[in-house]
Amino acid sequence: MTEPGKGQDGAGRTDERDHPHAGHSHDAGHDPEGHDHAGQDHAGHAHSGHSHSGDGHAGHAHAMPTSLRAFAVGASLNFGFVIVEAAFGFFAGSLALVADAGHNLSDVLGLLLAWGAAWLARRAPTERRTYGYGRSSILAALANAMLLLLGTGGIMWEAVTRLGDPEPVKTGIVMAVALVGIGVNVGTALLFMADRKRDLNVRGAFVHMVADAAVSLGVVVAAAVMALTGWLWLDPVVSLMIALAIVAGTWGLLRDSVNLAMDMVPAHIDRAEVEAYLAALAGVSAVHDLHIWALSTTEVALTAHLVRPGAGLDDAFLAEAAAGLKARFGIGHPAIQVEAGTVACALAPADVV
Template sequence: MSASHNHSHSHKQLNYNRAFAIGFILNAGFVVVEATYGFLTNSLALVADAGHNLSDVLGLVLAWGASFLSQRPPTKRYTYGLRRSSILAALLNAIILLLVMGGVAWESIRRFSNPSPIPGNVVIGVAIAGVIINTITALMFLSGRKRDINIRGAFLHMAADAMVSLGVVLAGVAILTTGWLWFDPAISLIVVAVVIINSWQLLWESLNLALDAVPIGIELLAVRTYLSELPGVIEVHDLHIWGMSSSEVALTAHLVMPNGHPGDAFLAKVVQELHDIFGIEHTTIQLEIGDPNNPCVLAPQNLV
């Protein structure tokens, strides 16, 4: 049994340090302003939005830290580096956001039975500022949201915040127009529903990546078919595809080639095509000739 390895390291890590820094400063400052006005005016919508924004500030810090750690070089202890930290950050972001929204929903339901008067003009003014700040921050992460689940987590948080703040604006307008105080907790519940819907996919996708599931957008059967149709390959087994980080995909596979090692040019071509066709960045291939006297112990599909 012979083993051949070829790896692609051409992938450039997304660097959003400037976006994270600007987003953190803008949102942390806004949380202080919004929470202060929320408590002074007794507005649940503002306090809820401030709490949500606070969770997003923490989320930005997590995503920022993970983005930095994922670019650290490998060590003797961590041979893949700390790339996986970006997946863990995305998972923690989704969990924190869902927990915060659960608390907001509980308080909103409680407030229905005892609504409090709020000055709608103050609510509208603060929330409009929130729409502007969150939209600016979200746009800074727009370009990387499809390539990196960690960046997408930051984008979804900010985009959801913009919608949340817009909802608060609507609550203020409704209260000024009708005088119906229940609009405040009602808008809060709508906000909670929007945020949960936007966060649920992030939760499951990051959880799946943490459990080494095949990343979304890659079809395992298509990769297997591509490998099995390579010249000289009669069998493919022990095929695994998983996320090394929130933006990098790894693959390992055993190819049975009775005619022996086809040369490094063959491996280089396979690595490049796996990158170009499927977006797989890190490929390791083991070549076997299929000697019946020395069968591969990992050939059965039920073995890992």
């Protein structure tokens, strides 16, 4: 897999990303070892055109589109607010405020995980980590989801306990702190607004911050109602609502991150459409061993065997296929093996996706 924008590693070796070669082909005598991403043995296949296209676009890089500075500023703002909100929550006797502080702490952890993953994703591939560290962003999303769910369980337990014995709440302090929280969350969301449409992790951070602002608004409204009515039970009820909102939002994150970690086809890609595109390429009579998976939350890889009887080596064909996969589906790491179709391929059941 090749990509531009990388130099040499620490040992002085030239990083292969400096030489983008979308459509690069190897002759039939090329040893296929190390290129069978699907894990099958195709010893009898002619490697008449094995494309290892990175991106083909000179500006592509493994970095997340949002700068590391945005994650740093966002994490710092939220961490500072967590300390303030938790302190005032305990002082005011508001479980809702403490629950929101716990939620914001999970945001800090999530931002730190995304920050670390973004930094790791910038590191060049090595001889043993040939895809680099892009998958760290998937692991970060998975860890973030698990932390959110664990923290939410504690909030729900405490809220249920307090329902039977609600405690007085200093509503004025609660409203003031929650209003500050709205400002912090909205400000953090703005840091990710520009790149939210180009990166799944950034969009997740943006939506999370906007949701947090809505949760803080709910705390303000609850405190105002308690001040007017004296309904102390509203505090634990709002805490439960916050916890349920966290679970609802986190469940999708957990599901998606597990799916990506298990090499499932990314949700935004239609495998049937990709197969149809490859099958419609000039001279292709069959497509098999098609696998599509995520290298990170922003990068997608593909391996496929294309049968082109009598076509021979064709670098232009490979370049066209790679460019089309990138432009139409956002697949920047295709590895295409072209076969003449003269040897029957006995597919094991696991080969057919």
